[in-house]
Amino acid sequence: MKLWLDDIRYAPSGYTAAGSVDDAKLLIIECERRAEKIEVLDLDYDLGENSHLGGTGLDLLKWLAERGTFYPVEIHSSHPYGVRDMESFIDWNWP
Numbered sequence: 076m077k078l079w080l081d082d083i084r085y086a087p088s089g090y091t092a093a094g095s096v097d098d099a100k101l102l103i104i105e106c107e108r109r110a111e112k113i114e115v116l117d118l119d120y121d122l123g124e125n126s127h128l129g130g131t132g133l134d135l136l137k138w139l140a141e142r143g144t145f146y147p148v149e150i151h152s153s154h155p156y157g158v159r160d161m162e163s164f165i166d167w168n169w170p
Contacts, residue, residue, distance in 0.1 A: 076106045080132055081119040081151070095122055096129025100138065107144075117149040120157025133161050140168045 079086035080099045086092035093099035099116075106113055116139075118132035129135070132152060139145065148165055152158050 076102070076111055077114045078102060078116045080116065080122070080135065082122040082125045084119070084151070090117065095125040096131070096135045096138075098128070099135055100129065103139075103144075103146075113146045115147045115149055117151055118161065120150070120152035120154040120161060131157065133157065133164060136161060136164050136168075140164075145169050 077090045078093060078099060079090035080093045080096070082094050091102060093102055103113065103116075116135075118135065120132040122128075122131060132150070136148070145168075148161075148169070150158055150161050152161070
């Protein structure tokens with residue numbers, strides 16, 4: 076699975092869309108349950124009106140790190156501080 080986390084932008088062809096962190100978590104858990112490969116998580120930071128459903132892209136990264144599930148991550152956010160914080164978190168926490 077290639078996961079696209081964004082509340083506004085449409086997922087590119089071949090990606091599974093999640094509009095909130097809670098949706099992304101459910102998709103990841105289901106993919107793991109079926110023993111399917113997670114190829115990449117392509118994340119937005121600011122999820123707008125959906126942020127009450129699990130937070131930001133950074134919150135998803137924190138959840139993944141807490142679980143010890145370090146999937147490949149791409150960031151497509153246009154939020155400058157969010158991108159900086161997400162990249163820093165990955166640099167410090169991803170193996």
